[in-house]
Amino acid sequence: MDDRRTAAGRKSAPAVRSEASHAYQALGSSEAREAPAAVEAFKEGLDARLVVERGAFRLDVALRVAPGEVAALLGPNGAGKTTALRALAGLTTLTGGRLRLDGAALEDVPPESRPVGVVFQDYLLFPHLSALDNVAFGPRCQGATRAQARARAAEWLRRLGLADHADAKPRRLSGGQAQRVALARALATRPRLLLLDEPLAALDARTRLEVRAQLRRHLAEFEAVAVLVTHDPLDAMVLADRLVVVEDGRVVQEGAPSDIARHPRSDYIARLVGLNLYRGDSDGHVVRLGAGPSITTTEVLSGPVFVAFPPSAVTLYRERPAGASARNLWRCEVAGLETHRDLVRADLSGELPLAADLTTVAAAELDLRPGAEVWATVKATQTHAYPV
Structure with missing residues (x-):
């Protein structure tokens, strides 16, 4: 993100995401396949088929996410959501499929060399480092000098409203503040793919409401690919542009949150959105x-x-x-x-x-x-x- 951008001549984030989503869907048509310019334009973003086999469990999930789009993997416990996220981060090895980010293959790239930022469920902040040094850790690992890394970290803390907490250790931070430090640490590495694993799960109900709104605003400004993993339907509906519902290692439905809420296709989704759902044969x-x-x-x-x-x-x-x-x-x-x-x-x-x-x-x-x-x-x- 660049604060020097102005609103003039720039489409809103939802408009950009909508255009990108429609263009990605269009690539599946024969007209798109025959249009080299269209294919070239969408080499950016995430194009993955994540196949992971572990004993009797098999994950097979396809993901295409455009830059500026937030996709949420939603599903019950044990569905394979976290396995998919770890595969994207390089923490779990693929046994098949593909993983392309901005046109580059990442299957054999080690986790530390991937342009990926991760916000873990429990944040995993270094307890002995200040908020500033926690955020500066990523840029330092990328080769920035200490001064450069701390300057970038200070800027991210400012953007996320934490400038006054730069010197605080994690134990002095509230749950919402710790979550924003973790987000700043991920964004400070300038990732092309941002992964969030149950980012609000550790917060109490009152804090969750406030932080959810803040996180939505920050994600709306993020211009690369963001993938969120959650089992909470409200988090998914509020934070994501598109839902990918995973059950038993497979995608059972995907689409805009409003479409999925109106047209659930499994009992799990129906329960999430509070509907009675039945399948039958219609005659008139x-x-x-x-x-x-x-x-x-x-x-x-x-x-x-x-x-x-x-x-x-x-x-x-x-x-x-x-x-x-x-x-x-x-x-x-x-x-x-x-x-x-x-x-x-x-x-x-x-x-x-x-x-x-x-x-x-x-x-x-x-x-x-x-x-x-x-x-x-x-x-x-x-x-x-x-x-x-």
Whole structure:
């Protein structure tokens, strides 16, 4: 990043990222493959297929990330997110695939020689060094003189609002300050690839909110490639331009956060974004769920589809409702109850397993308890169907 840049004539970071993303997608088309200028223009950025085999586990993840874009690897524990990040950093050896950064092959380049900056989950600051010397460590390793390294470190601390803490040792820093020192240390090496491993996991809830906003601002100014690993959907949605959802070592879905939130394609993603999700075969307005019940939707589709609706769309009754307008009606049993913010979430089994949200007053009036039989309804207008 260069503070001498001015806003005049320069597109916003989101606009640059959007253009880059569309151009990368276009490279998959025949027109792009036949346009040498387009291919030449996008030799910069990350182009990787990360294959790592460890016993019965196999990671096989493809990543293409444009300069100025933030991609988040999102997935459950054990999905392979951290393995992918370590492979990008050179800390885990690839057993197959490729790793290109700005057109250069990195597969055989040792970690210390890669133009990569890493912010680890626990930050790994040197406890005996001041914040300034922690940040200056990278430039010194790259051959800068002590004076040059400390000057660059001071500038990064200033940019991140830590100039007044330059002489502080890590034990004197708050969690948010330590996170920013770790980020400054990574950025001071002028990386072409910035890797962040659960960068907010070590923070308490209150600090996390503030630091998340700060980190988003800093990432928006970063003009090289950034890859974030997290299991927190909110961190991913706020910090990333594009989500890459990994399960069992494979990419199951990728796209803009808003698209993934609207069109989840696995139970894991649906749970993350708080939706009931089903897969079935559509014939007009009716989606049949295998040997189970059907769901009526407003969309007219044919063939394999997903159907989703939020728990808030579910209305519960203790007796079968007479003359209910909802076309979707199922007999269920309360499998469990839990407080969810200011609501009660009911986990229902039966004809159609689903989750329902209702107020504490409504839950009390219905006398909900595990084992209780209820009838669940959802209006067709509150469902959303889309092709598999």
